Amino acid sequence: xxxxxxxxxxxxxxxxxxxxxxxxxxxxxxxxxxxxxxxxxxxxxxxxxxxxxxxxxxxxxxxxxxxxxxxxxxxxxxx
Numbered sequence: 001x002x003x004x005x006x007x008x009x010x011x012x013x014x015x016x017x018x019x020x021x022x023x024x025x026x027x028x029x030x031x032x033x034x035x036x037x038x039x040x041x042x043x044x045x046x047x048x049x050x051x052x053x054x055x056x057x058x059x060x061x062x063x064x065x066x067x068x069x070x071x072x073x074x075x076x077x078x079x
Contacts, residue, residue, distance in 0.1 A: 017061060020048040022068035033068045 020037055024030035030050075037046045047062075051069075059065065 014044050016063040017045045017047070018064045018066060019059070019062040020046065020066045020068060021051055021054060022048070023051040023070065024068070025070055025072070029068045029070045033066075036066070036068075 018040060020033050022029050022033045024033075033048055037048050040046050
């Protein structure tokens with residue numbers, strides 16, 4: 001079975017592990033990351049953590065790391 005997601009053809013489920021790390025001041029970035037997790041979890045093993053609640057020792061356990069960060073008026077958040 002093949003499915004195309006934004007031009008990427010995914011043929012079958014994979015055992016690849018993806019980590020989504022996010023920071024979300026107002027909640028919008030977290031929502032987008034949750035949608036991404038839901039869509040990708042059909043094909044990959046997905047974990048998602050807030051930037052401030054992740055153990056850096058687990059980073060080597062993943063094949064791909066996706067970072068989600070907000071911008072405020074085209075600027076990063078001052079934290």
